[in-house]
Amino acid sequence: MKDQTDRLLREFEKLTNRRYQSYVESIRQIDGSHIFISKDAEQKYLTIIGKPGLCEKFEGKKIGKIENLDVMVCPTSHKNCMTLKTLFNLSPKRCNRKTSFGFGDRLGIATAAHAAVAKKYDIFPIFAQQSVRELSRTQRTFADALDSAVFGVFESGYDGVFGADADHVKEIEDLLKAAHEGYSMYTLDPSDHVRDIAKMSSKETEKIYETHPKRRELESRYVGKKYSFKDAKLIMDEEEFVKIFVTYIDVIEHVVKCYDALKGVRRDFDLEVSIDEISTPTTPLAHVFIVEELRRRGVDFQTLALRFVGQWQKGIDYIGDLSNLENELSLHAQIANALSGYRLSLHSGSDKFSVYPIFARYTEGNLHVKTAGTSYLEAIKTIALRAPSLYRRIHKYALTRFETDRASYHVTTDLTKVPDVEKISDTDLVKLFEMPDARQLIHITYGSVLTAKESGRYIFRDEIYKVLFENEKDHYEFLKNHMNKHLNLLNA
Incomplete structure (x- = not known):
């Protein structure tokens, strides 16, 4: 088989006068045909040396024949991506590992390097991971992000499963756009529905609480309830419940609406609830309330991103007292373990090198980490070089x-x-x-x-x-080294 592949590539070079460089790792065979990525001096192509019936499935230019096989050079278009996904089962899937890692790719050209790294670790990689904010600022779409990820996976020769995360989505309309493209994971960002009671007067807080139609029902469910964990015993007293209720009740309502909308168009997906982009750290009792109330409302979520203490700024290491964070992570991990059925997620995960060993230890590897901007930095670092x-x-x-x-x-x-x-x-x-x-x-x-x-x-x-x-070689090397540093510290 290898001899045949080598022979066909030599013939391809002769036919094209060595105009194209082939990515050998990308070569996949199907029914006597070869499909791979190649590039000329200006761009990359999906290249096919195959039977006419296969070639007809793709849009592109026929440039000749090799051993009675048609040779086509095709654009990395959405239509050709859809065909690739069907032929080689390259559609994103649900997570099937205890550890998952979101790579993120703002430019749409990093996935091949990300996939080369992912091959080395026992993780579930999320290659297409873009927030609505990122898509807007880069003038891309959910379809663009997923297509570039699939072509990157194909280029690298990665043959494992992977996911696609519609990240930090706030509006149902955007969820449905991502669902239409076949994303496997949806991260709901209900931060606009969080009330910051530290900025509210006691009268404002009391009025919202007393007049809310669901207050009495939930009060009877939670006030006075006791929770026991390995290192702590918690009780939901009335004062604490009022704070949690007023802060998060609209979050719960919004998540339920989003989940119901998704269930209307997608049967199978991973869901993450993210409350990390707010100013107030999530208390242990708030963690418990959010999990129990979402479950009571029928929301099946797989990961939960809390707002941990300290500063989680973009593209740099954690700022704060690590011993304080360690104590907090320990208790949140105990809660997640006791309530079970979901994993803790670390957002703004780029370059949080001092935190990874702590996070991995207390979650016992049942975790999700998101990165995005750090790969863009490696790209611009290549520019600087x-x-x-x-x-x-x-x-x-x-x-x-x-x-x-x-x-x-x-x-x-x-x-x-x-x-x-x-x-x-x-x-x-x-x-x-x-x-x-x-x-x-x-x-x-x-x-x-x-x-x-x-x-x-x-x-x-x-x-x-x-x-x-x-300078793709330099760019890929920067990416690989940087992502390896992340995953090594996570003990992945």
Whole structure:
């Protein structure tokens, strides 16, 4: 079989005068035909050396014959992606491991490197993972994100199952868009429905509580209830219940509506409930209430993202007292273990290297971690290495956009700690990515950089993709090394 494949590739090189470079790892065979990824000097293609009946399933250009087989060079289009998914069972699936990891790929060109890393670990990888916010800022769609992930999986030769996460979705309309594309996981973000009672007067809190139509029913269910865990005994007294009820009751209602909408169009999917993007850490009793009330309402969720103590800023390590976090994680893990049936999820998981061993230890590996922006940073790091003049332009533009773009993030970035990029040598530019404030400058302004236009043309976007295409080996190596660091610390 290998001899036949090698012979066909040699013939393909002769036929095309070595115009195309083949990704050998991507080669898959079906019914005597070979399908693989190749590239020329400008872009990648889905390439087929196959029987006419198979070739007819794809859109592309027939360029000749080899041993009575048609040779086609096809675009990496949505239609061809759909055909690939059908032929090789490359549709995203539900999680089937205790440890899952969301890689995230804002540019849509990192999955092949992510998949090469995932092969080495006993994890369930989520390759297509994009939030509505990220899609909006990069001018992509759920279909784009999933297609690029599938082609990346195909390119890498990864043959395991993987998931696709419609991340941090707030509106039912967006859930249904992702469902239409066949996503296997949906992360609900009901943060807009959380009430911050620290900013409310006691009268406001009391009025909401006393006038809520479900208050009496839930009060009778929860007030006075006792919970025993390995290291703690908790009791839901009335004062605590009022705080939890007012804070989270609208969250529960919103999640139920979203879940019911999904169940109307999808029969089988993983659900995550995320309450991490709020200012108030989730108390143990709030954790219990959310789980029990969602289950009572019939919501079948697989992962739960809490708001843990400390600061979980984008693209940098955890900020806070690790011993305090360890105590909190221990109790939350005990609650999840006792209530069972779901795993704890760590958001803003990029680069939280000091936290991973603690999180993995207390959850015993029953966990989910999300990353996204850190892969974008590795891409721009490649730009700094191979196209320093382009990086300098990106850096300067990011400085002009930072104050606007930071509005939707909880960060303490101090731009005065970011060195003057004009005073740094070309060879030292990559050292900026070791500095938390410089990392956040680039991380947070990704949308502005990727969509900036002048006279109707992108200022940076096309150049970024061109440099990364021409320096793909460096880009992939940066990604692999960085993701390996994450997964090694998670003991995956």
